Amino acid sequence: MPDVPTLARPHTRGEDADPDHDRGPGAAELLDFARRTAADAALVATLPLDPEGRTWIRLDGPGGSEAWLIGWPPGTGTGWHDHGGSRGAFATAAGELTEQSLAVQLPTEGWKTLELADGVDRERRLRDGLGRAFGPHHVHQVLNLSEDTHAVSVHAYYPPLPLMRRYSRTGPVLRLEEVERPEVWT
Template identity: 80%
Template sequence: MSQSVSVPVQGTEAAAPTAAQLLDFVRRAAADARLIASLPLDPEGRTWVRLDGPGGSEAWLIGWPPGTGTGWHDHAESFGAFATARGVLRENSLAVRLPSGGWRALELNEGVDRERLLRAGQGRAFGRHHVHEVLNESRAEHAVSVHAYYPPLPLIRRFSRTGPVLRLEQVERPEDWQ
């Protein structure tokens, strides 16, 4: 179940936001108990509500049932931030910048994998072409998080990974998820 409802959050700015401002926004939104409680949760699939992000950014409140995740993906030319509001999320990421196009499979070098746990109240910012997957590994508890991207997402590239090989599987555009 998904909703595409605009939920105003106080403190939005008119100018293009920085990564630090996006991180501040997602942390403040994640601490808003009323906003977090407003998200409908589905036991089977992720749910989301569109938020009014700062400076024209794209922002989302996302519910993660136990055992769900995003799969490997990036946000193309957008930078962003996310914060956990409830539960614990694991982020697996790659400390390498991928080429923006012209490839279908890449073999990754050793030492590029990064892992971090984000508990309620914790967040992180990331730059353009950041490749990661986000997971709720809990077997019993929903997680909830807030995400913001600037510029608004032009596309998402989805990848599969087998050992050191990363394969481009799909390119999604905003009309595919809105």
């Protein structure tokens, strides 16, 4: 495949450390918030559920972070994306979500198509109360693979999302498709 850079090395722990993001809540604090909020049955019950599309309510996160309560109909997902350099966390409040992620740090600019090396794919299943924190260079997709059960989750990001990059993926090839700005999802 000509002109397609290859990402050869898997991501290792500690590479998400970013001195510019030391202010504000850390990933552990965001995860704690997401888990506590996911356990708030009264709040979770306020989310309207749509059988065909995701629904969401914006929440006040800790320390100036951005947070969301999100409903996932059966068979829905986000597609591959990143969080524009923000760190984050999410926890499942109801149902089960599957996170597929890449254990590699992507360059943030200067590419349109990358060929991923073997061994960079990760998958996690997150049931009620389980969550996950991630650093500022995390690329993933979140899916409700159930055929008949809604899932609900809580997400928090710091700094508030400046943008999201959307990707398509065919086998090992990841392609940058678009860059979304906050006005699209607020």
